[in-house]
Amino acid sequence: MPTIEKDAVASVHYTGTLPESGEVFDSSEGRDPLTFLVGHKQMIPGFEEELMGAEKGERRTFTLEPERAYGPKIAEAIQQIPSEMFGEITPEPGMTLMSDVGPFNVVSVDGDTVTVDFNHKLAGETLQFSVEVVDVRAASEEELAHGHAHGPDDNEH
Numbered sequence: 748m749p750t751i752e753k754d755a756v757a758s759v760h761y762t763g764t765l766p767e768s769g770e771v772f773d774s775s776e777g778r779d780p781l782t783f784l785v786g787h788k789q790m791i792p793g794f795e796e797e798l799m800g801a802e803k804g805e806r807r808t809f810t811l812e813p814e815r816a817y818g819p820k821i822a823e824a825i826q827q828i829p830s831e832m833f834g835e836i837t838p839e840p841g842m843t844l845m846s847d848v849g850p851f852n853v854v855s856v857d858g859d860t861v862t863v864d865f866n867h868k869l870a871g872e873t874l875q876f877s878v879e880v881v882d883v884r885a886a887s888e889e890e891l892a893h894g895h896a897h898g899p900d901d902n903e904h
């Protein structure tokens with residue numbers, strides 16, 4: 748029976764919770780399972796590490812420290828920028844906006860100064876995952892060349 752290893756394509760159902768509050772931050776419940784090519788940086792590192800060797804039908808629950816999840820919160824990623832840089836947009840706390848270097852969150856607005864945070868929303872968080880392996884198969888040559896898994900109706904490339 749194929750197991751989860753580098754260059755396998757795994758399909759999993761998962762629920763991610765923040766262990767301290769019990770808040771579910773992401774789940775595949777009610778959706779198609781998540782399918783990914785193992786070992787090609789599609790997932791956070793600890794998620795794949797904890798699933799290595801798992802077979803179809805197996806369930807695993809594990810906890811990832813920030814270092815194996817979205818990394819620590821970086822102080823330098825919190826910056827103050829002038830509100831005029833937002834152009835047409837009126838920044839408000841809690842907004843997630845896109846920039847040339849990725850998404851960021853508006854932390855606070857103080858007159859013409861806007862404090863923004865480029866850290867991933869889950870940076871610095873310990874994450875708990877409950878995962879059920881729905882399928883494991885070998886990747887096709889095309890998937891390996893592309894560096895990602897292809898779904899059943901993925902005809903775009």
Ligand code: ZN
Nearest residue numbers: 893895897904
């Ligand atoms: Zn592709």
